[in-house]
Structures are given as C-alpha cells and as structure tokens.
Amino acid sequence: MVSIDEITPEDVAAHAAAYRAAAGPVPKDPDALLEDFMKTPLFMTSLPTGEDAEGNETLQALQSLVYEGNPDEIATNFKNQGNDCFQTGKSQYRNAIEYYSKGLAARSEDRKLNSILHSNRAAVNLELANYGKVLTDCAAALRLDVKNIKAFYRSAKALYALDRLKEALNCCDMGLEAAPTNAALKGERERIMKRQAELDELDRKRKERERKKAEDAERLWTAIRVR
Incomplete structure (x- = not known):
C-alpha cells in the first residue's frame, strides 16, 4: 500500500483524469443546452453577421441563399421571413422590421409586393405603438396599390390611437x-x-358647465349692481 507521504501531485492529477473519463461529461443545465441548440443554423431565428458568422460555412451558405434570385424573388423571400418573425411574437418584431426593410431594398418592380412590404412593416410598428411610422408606411403602400385594404385599416388604427378621429373615419x-x-x-x-360620440358628449358637458358658470357670474354681477 502506498502511504500518503508517497503520493505526488502528478498521481492526484492522473487519478482525477481517470475519474472524469469514467464518469463521462458533466451534463449542462437546460439553459446552456438551449443556447447551444439555438446556435445551430437550422434552428436560428435570425442570422448573425460579422465575427459571429465567420468560419461557419453552413451559416454563410444560408446567408447567401436569401440573396439568390431576381429582385422579386429576393423581396418575396424577405417578406416571408418577416412574416415568420412577426407571427413568432414580440421578441422577433425588430427582426421582422429588418426583413421587410431588406425586402424593400431589393428594389422589386412589383408594385403590389412593395405595397405589401410597406403595409406589413406598418403592422409591426402598429404593435410597437410607432404610429408615425405606421402612417408613413401605409401612405407609401397606398401610393403603390390603392386597393391595399390593410393599409387603410392600419392607418385608421394609428389615427385612432392619436385621437385624429375624423382622419381615421375617412x-x-x-x-x-x-x-x-x-x-x-x-x-x-x-x-x-x-x-x-363619447368625445362629443364630453364636449357638450364642458360647454354646459361653462354656460352655467357664465350665467352664475352674470347673476352675481346683476345682484351687486342692484345693491
């Protein structure tokens, strides 16, 4: 039997290595596993750029795919990706806006497609309460396609939120x-x-209060003069 005094640091390291090899890898916690999973290109919700993309051939291939085809095909591809992000929920709204913007940057000559891209970007900004951007995009959408009903609808909702009710009704x-x-x-x-109707009623009540206040003041002034 080896005494404790005879055990060297090298012996301890060797035994520790043998134990780790026998026990197998230490399992990761669920959050770490999910993070690794989402780094797999197939399951990414958005494609990283710059240093994050360097050296990853699969990722670079996926990035090149989104720019393949003619301008109409590229714009449609970005539109579809934007739709996917929008439907995923609030966490992907910024990515949805970026995809719709890239679709417009593809410079498709399809006016209806570009109108939809503007209208879809307006839908995201409507959810984010960016009402000025909603109105800008909806106006652009309607210039491209006057029959884009969703652009009318989203304009009306944005104007309603801004209390510009007459314009919303229009x-x-x-x-x-x-x-x-x-x-x-x-x-x-x-x-x-x-x-x-609610605002009209509030305005009617305000005017009624002002009228009564004026009448009370007039009666008081009349009483003072009579004295």
Missing part, C-alpha cells in the same frame, strides 16, 4: 369604398364612431 370610408364588406374596417369604423 380612412375607413375610403377602404370600404374598395371593399364594402370588409369586416375589420367596419368594426374599426364603429369603434371610431363610438369614440367620437
């Missing part, structure tokens, strides 16, 4: 001229009318 009416049976536009129009 958007609904113009959209309904092109699509008289559109349920979303009809519902939004009803919501706008209800809000307008």
Whole structure:
C-alpha cells in the first residue's frame, strides 16, 4: 500500500483524469443546452453577421441563399421571413422590421409586393405603438396599390390611437369604398364612431358647465349692481 507521504501531485492529477473519463461529461443545465441548440443554423431565428458568422460555412451558405434570385424573388423571400418573425411574437418584431426593410431594398418592380412590404412593416410598428411610422408606411403602400385594404385599416388604427378621429373615419370610408364588406374596417369604423360620440358628449358637458358658470357670474354681477 502506498502511504500518503508517497503520493505526488502528478498521481492526484492522473487519478482525477481517470475519474472524469469514467464518469463521462458533466451534463449542462437546460439553459446552456438551449443556447447551444439555438446556435445551430437550422434552428436560428435570425442570422448573425460579422465575427459571429465567420468560419461557419453552413451559416454563410444560408446567408447567401436569401440573396439568390431576381429582385422579386429576393423581396418575396424577405417578406416571408418577416412574416415568420412577426407571427413568432414580440421578441422577433425588430427582426421582422429588418426583413421587410431588406425586402424593400431589393428594389422589386412589383408594385403590389412593395405595397405589401410597406403595409406589413406598418403592422409591426402598429404593435410597437410607432404610429408615425405606421402612417408613413401605409401612405407609401397606398401610393403603390390603392386597393391595399390593410393599409387603410392600419392607418385608421394609428389615427385612432392619436385621437385624429375624423382622419381615421375617412380612412375607413375610403377602404370600404374598395371593399364594402370588409369586416375589420367596419368594426374599426364603429369603434371610431363610438369614440367620437363619447368625445362629443364630453364636449357638450364642458360647454354646459361653462354656460352655467357664465350665467352664475352674470347673476352675481346683476345682484351687486342692484345693491
């Protein structure tokens, strides 16, 4: 038997290595496993660039695919990726905006496709309460395709949020001229009318208070003069 005094640091290291080899790799915690899983190109929700992409041939191949084809095909591909991100939820909204923007940057000559890209980007910004950007994109969408009903609808919702109710109502009416049976536009129009009625009632009550206040002041002034 070897005494403790005869054991060297090298012996300890050798025994430790043998133990680790026999025990196998230490399992990772679930969060670490998920992180490694999402680094696999097939399961990435967005493609990294720069240093993160260097040396990864699979990733570089995937990145090159999104720019293959003619401008219409490239724009459509980015539109579809943007749609996927938008449907994933709030965590992917910024990526959705980026994909729609890249689709527009492809310079497709398909006016309807470009109109959809603008309108879809407006949908994301509507969720993010970026109402100015919503109106800008919807205006661009309608210049490209006056029958883009979703652009009318999203414009109306943004204007409603800004309390620009007359303009919102006008958007609904113009959209309904092109699509008289559109349920979303009809519902939004009803919501706008209800809000307008509420504001009108508040304004009526305010004016009534002001009228009574003026009458009270006049009666008081009359009483003072009589004295």
